[in-house]
Each structure stands twice: as C-alpha cells, then as structure tokens.
Amino acid sequence: MAKINCIGILTSGGDAPGMNAAIRAVTRMAIYNNLRVIGIKRGYYGLVYNEMEEFTTKSVSNIIQQGGTILKTARCKEFTTAEGRAKAYENMTSAGIDALVVIGGDGSLSGARIFAEEYDVPIVGLPGTIDNDLGGTDRTIGYDTALNTIVDAVDKIRDTATSHERLFLVEVMGHMAGYLALNGAIASGAEAAIIPEMETEIDQLGDLINRGFRKSKNSAIVLVAENPTTGGAMGLAQRIKEEFPEYDARVTILGHLQRGGSPTAADRILSSKMGAQAITALMEGQRNVMIGIKNGDLVYVPFSKATQHNSSIDRGDIDLVKILSI
Numbered sequence: 001m002a003k004i005n006c007i008g009i010l011t012s013g014g015d016a017p018g019m020n021a022a023i024r025a026v027t028r029m030a031i032y033n034n035l036r037v038i039g040i041k042r043g044y045y046g047l048v049y050n051e052m053e054e055f056t057t058k059s060v061s062n063i064i065q066q067g068g069t070i071l072k073t074a075r076c077k078e079f080t081t082a083e084g085r086a087k088a089y090e091n092m093t094s095a096g097i098d099a100l101v102v103i104g105g106d107g108s109l110s111g112a113r114i115f116a117e118e119y120d121v122p123i124v125g126l127p128g129t130i131d132n133d134l135g136g137t138d139r140t141i142g143y144d145t146a147l148n149t150i151v152d153a154v155d156k157i158r159d160t161a162t163s164h165e166r167l168f169l170v171e172v173m174g175h176m177a178g179y180l181a182l183n184g185a186i187a188s189g190a191e192a193a194i195i196p197e198m199e200t201e202i203d204q205l206g207d208l209i210n211r212g213f214r215k216s217k218n219s220a221i222v223l224v225a226e227n228p229t230t231g232g233a234m235g236l237a238q239r240i241k242e243e244f245p246e247y248d249a250r251v252t253i254l255g256h257l258q259r260g261g262s263p264t265a266a267d268r269i270l271s272s273k274m275g276a277q278a279i280t281a282l283m284e285g286q287r288n289v290m291i292g293i294k295n296g297d298l299v300y301v302p303f304s305k306a307t308q309h310n311s312s313i314d315r316g317d318i319d320l321v322k323i324l325s326i
C-alpha cells in the first residue's frame with residue numbers, strides 16, 4: 001500500500017454545526033503526524049474546478065466554536081458524472097493529494113464510495129448531517145446542536161400557544177429519519193411527533209386531539225418531520241382544517257434555522273474525536289469507511305452500510321411522548 005503524505009479535506013452537502021470542529025481536528029491530527037493537508041473548497045466542486053489551498057495549523061484557528069463550514073459546501077452535479085470525477089482525480093493528483101477526508105451526508109458518502117472504487121483513492125468519511133440518518137452510527141455531527149435549537153424554539157412557541165390556546169404544528173428537518181422530531185418532542189414536552197417511520201398521521205393526530213387538547217389542555221404542540229410527499233406541517237394543517245374545523249392549527253416551519261449556530265459541547269467533542277480518528281484510520285490503512293460511534297466507541301462503518309438509512313427509532317419513544325403529555 002502506498003504511503004500517504006498529503007490529505008485533502010472537504011465538506012459536502014448540507015452544512016452542519018460541528019463541521020468546523022471536525023476540519024480543525026483532521027488538520028491538526030494530520031500535521032501532528034507530519035502529513036500535509038489541503039483544504040478543498042465547496043465540496044466536490046473544489047476538486048472538479050481546482051479550488052484548493054494548503055492548510056497550516058493556523059488555517060483552523062478559532063473555528064471550533066463556529067457553525068457552518070470554513071471550507072464552504074455545495075452540491076456538485078459534475079461530480080455525479082464520470083467526466084467530472086476524472087477531472088477531480090486529475091486535479092487531486094496534480095496537487096499531490098493521495099487520500100481524502102469527506103465530511104457530509106449520505107449523498108456525499110455515496111459519491112466518495114463511487115470515486116474510491118473508480119480511482120482506488122483511500123477515503124475516510126465523517127457523518128456530517130443534522131438529520132442523524134446515517135447507518136452504523138448512533139450520532140452524526142450537528143444533530144445535537146440542531147436538537148437543542150429545536151427545543152429552544154419550541155419553548156418559545158409554547159408561550160404563545162398557551163396564551164392563545166392554540167394547536168401548533170412545528171415542522172423540523174429529517175425527511176428520512178424522525179430523530180429530530182421525536183427527540184425534540186420528548187425534550188420540549190410536546191404532545192406528539194409525526195415522523196416518517198410512522199404511517200397513520202391523521203389518525204394519530206385525531207387521537208391526540210380527542211385525548212388531550214379537547215379535554216384538558218389549553219394548547220398543544222406537535223413536532224412534524226418535513227415530508228415532501230405529504231407536504232409536512234402545511235399538509236397536515238390543511239387536513240386538520242378539513243377534519244377538525246373547530247381547531248385553529250398554526251404552522252411554524254423552523255427551516256434553515258436548525259442548521260445554524262455554534263455547536264454544542266457534545267457536537268464539538270464528537271467532531272474532534274471523529275476528525276482525529278479519520279487520520280488514524282488512514283494511517284492504519286483503512287479506506288472507504290465512515291467513522292461512526294456505537295455505544296460510545298468509535299467504529300469504522302463501510303460506506304455501503306453508512307449510506308443505508310438508519311431508522312432505528314425506538315417505538316417506545318413514540319408512546320413516551322403521548323404518556324408524558326397526558
């Protein structure tokens with residue numbers, strides 16, 4: 001196996017708080033081990049269009065606390081084509097890069113897998129997505145921060161919901177996995193969570209309305225995972241209007257607010273550990289794996305498994321939301 005001398009690092013897909021902490025850890029762990037580091041801008045776009053710069057320890061100073069990504073991120077159509085990836089490989093080798101660390105979600109890691117297979121490039125991935133929807137890992141970078149942002153927002157919505165005796169539908173991200181909606185509901189004391197893993201949305205909501213809001217409660221908050229097929233919270237509000245016209249259901253879509261902000265301590269620690277482990281993994285000869293965390297231990301997850309959606313939602317948690325909001 002050829003010795004690795006220079007690592008290229010990129011962030012791709014949706015940004016997530018903690019990506020900067022991961023970039024810092026990858027860079028400093030690499031330099032500590034006498035490896036060169038090249039920062040690639042705008043995800044795969046920077047590989048295809050040759051936007052790269054050499055990183056020093058100083059390049060990553062004072063970023064651990066910043067949300068977003070100093071490398072920028074993008075969705076790059078060209079990289080999904082064989083010609084685009086050929087250009088990427090040419091630029092990468094011209095720059096002297098002989099291994100990559102890719103921080104992103106399932107799309108970014110799918111791209112990494114294809115590139116690694118085509119060009120025999122050692123690549124290690126880090127799970128960078130607020131949705132917590134990757135296989136083989138209990139946590140993804142950014143999830144904890146997004147969850148805290150949601151809870152903070154729902155606490156505020158609760159004040160106005162209670163004052164007006166209203167039903168609020170709060171839409172959160174996570175169209176493939178309901179972790180943000182479900183754990184956001186538990187943490188904020190919401191009355192229900194509507195998640196992709198659950199099928200009978202309107203029945204659940206009818207049950208909620210009959211059980212709680214109608215009898216004893218003077219407000220109700222339901223966390224709804226975004227859902228392009230059903231229209232998410234807006235779609236649900238429309239159905240409530242038709243089936244329970246007596247209720248004044250209001251919708252708040254948290255949207256990109258959930259992606260921003262300074263990462264929580266938990267996300268900074270996770271990103272730092274995973275980032276450092278990515279370099280250890282490459283030096284150990286690991287390739288085409290994502291760093292995951294399982295029961296507190298860092299693990300190597302093959303890209304093929306990481307990109308399978310993780311929907312190990314605990315059904316008991318769905319009941320817990322209901323039981324605790326009686």
Ligand code: ATP
Nearest residue numbers: 013014044075076079080104105106107108111129
């Ligand atoms: P998020 O979870 O926030 O959506 P993501 O990593 O899943 O993040 P995508 O937009 O799906 O985001 O993917 C990011 C980029 O990865 C794409 O713009 C493309 O450049 C690359 N990519 C995705 N899928 C493939 C693929 N099948 N082949 C090659 N490249 C891909």
